[in-house]
Amino acid sequence: MKNYSVTKIDTHTHTYFSFDAAENGNSPEKMCEEAVNKGLDAIIFTDHIEVNHEVEHAFPPLNIAEYKKQCAEAKKLYKGKLDVYTGVEMGQITHYPETAEEIAKTNDFDYIIGSVHNTKGEQDPYYVDFTKIPYDKIIYTIDKYFDEYLQLTYVPYIDQFAHLTYPLRYIKKAGIDIDITKWDSVIEQILKNIIKNGKVYELNSVYVRKNIILPEDHILQMYKDLGGKKIRLGSDAHYIEHVADGFAQAYELIDNIYKGEIK
């Protein structure tokens, strides 16, 4: 992949091929049109493959053949105007590592981002009302989350590590204050692995859109102090208008810490 300046590529986007965006009219072509309008040089499509869903048949699987076909058509249509990559966001890889590896190795995606949405035996925090959960269970949820995320950083075929603060979005939204420094040592190990393996740390700009204060600055500062330089922005758009959404503010956060070092 070429080098793009950080605000000129959206590395985390969903089209209507994702099970949670199927009704949103966000075809690859429409997403490209929006990306060009927003002044991007490149877009990476990263529709969901939730590995646990694939095995447990919880949701309809990604139609990989049709997805790739429509992405290829959009890529052709936008040649010279926008670079288009066909990737995937793989969730819960460590729940079924063999299935996950098989999917990754047989499909030749341009880019793979790795995520933890739900930990083993637990619900995706998206569906959880944290106002109804006892505080010690919330702490346990975060402990378990970072432990699984750490395991994820040992998976070699992942290019980019997505939304490290994912459950905190929903915990903070419930008005619960969390002191992230309690997890500094596990976060440090996660970041060290990302750096050592030459992988990309994703700053997911959803927090800007949802106006939630997450400890992104604390984590980015740690990443910088550990020598981390590879950062990419992802809007996590599930709607056309959200392509590259929040990038200006997210870049500001990066620049406050990196002082011009990351362009």
Ligand SMILES: [Zn+2]
């Ligand atoms: Zn995700």
Ligand SMILES: [Zn+2]
């Ligand atoms: Zn996503």
